[in-house]
Amino acid sequence: MNRGFGSDNHAGIHPRILESLKDANVEHAPSYGTDEWTEEASRCFKNHFGPAAQTFFVFNGTAANVTALRAITRPWQSVLCADVAHINVDECGAPEQMGGFKLQPVPSIDGKISVAALEQHFIRRGDQHFSQAAVLSITQPTELGTVYTLDEMRELILWARERKLYVHIDGARLANAAVSLNKTLQEITTDLGVDVVSFGGTKNGLLMGEAVIFLNKSLAHDFKYVRKQSSQLPSKSRFIACQFIEYFKNDLWKEIASNSLERAQELYHAVREIPGLVVRTEPASNAVFAKIPQTWVKPLREKFFFYVWDENTFECRWMTSWDTQTQDITNFANAIKELSR
Incomplete structure (x- = not known):
C-alpha cells in the first residue's frame, strides 16, 4: 500500500514515541498534571x-489555539491573523465561538502577512463600535508551506509591540520551521519576544497531544482555569507528557522535522518540470502546492491520497511526514509523469 500525501496527521505514531506510551503505562500515577512525567x-x-516557559497540555491543535488566544483576549477584542490561517479557515469558527473574541483576517502573500497589510487593519482605535485588536497571531510555518525568516518575524513582532499587542504563534509544525531556518526553538520564539505558542505534537509523530507554552509568564496565571473550563484538562496527562519527553530526547524532534522537510524538497524537484503541472514555490516546510489538470486528480488519489486545496484552480496540497520515504516520492512522481504523457 502506498503512503499518501494527505497530511502529516495521517502518519502513525513514531516507534520511539509509541514505546514511551508503553513505558509510562505502569502502576498508578497522580492525575491532572501532578505526575512525574508532566514535571519532566x-x-x-x-x-x-527558556527557563520562563510555562507549559500546559491539551488534546488537539484547535484547542491549543483557542485556549491560548482566549487567555489573552477580552470579548470586545480581536485577533489579527493571515486570511489563510488555520484559526480563520479550518477551525469551524471555534476561536470566535469558544474564545469570545473576533478574528480579523489580513490579506497574505504565499501565506505570509506583512506590516504594510497589518497597518491597514489596525484601525478605529478607541472606537466603541469596533472590535479592538489585541493580539497578532502568526502561523509558523504558514498554511502554504512557507516559513517566515527571523528578520520577517522581528519586523512583525516589533510592529505588534509598538502597538501594545500580544504575539501568538500557531506552531502546529513549529519544529519544521526551526529545522528549515537552522535555529533553535528558543531562537525563533522566546528570543524574538513571542508571548504564547501553540506547539504541535500530533503532526509530528505523537499519538495525540499539543502544548500551550506561555513565554510571557505573567499571562499564564489564570490559564489553568481557562483550560479546565474549555474541557481540555487531561486527567491522565502522563500519556501526553511521556510522548513529548521522548520527542525531545536525543533531538528526535529534529530527526522527524528533517525527514519531512527533505522528502518535501525531493518531491518538489521530482515534479516541478512535469508538463501540465505548476508548483507554487520550493517548500520551506513539509508541504508542496501544485496545480494539476482536473482529470489527473481521481486516478492519482486512487493510489496516493491527497487534498485538493483550491477547488476552483485544482491546486493540490501534498504533505510529507516523519515516515515518508524516498521511494514514496519516486512512486508518486512516476504516477504523475504517466498522466502527463
Missing part, C-alpha cells in the same frame, strides 16, 4: 524555550 516534560520545554 515541563523541564524539557524550559530547556528548549
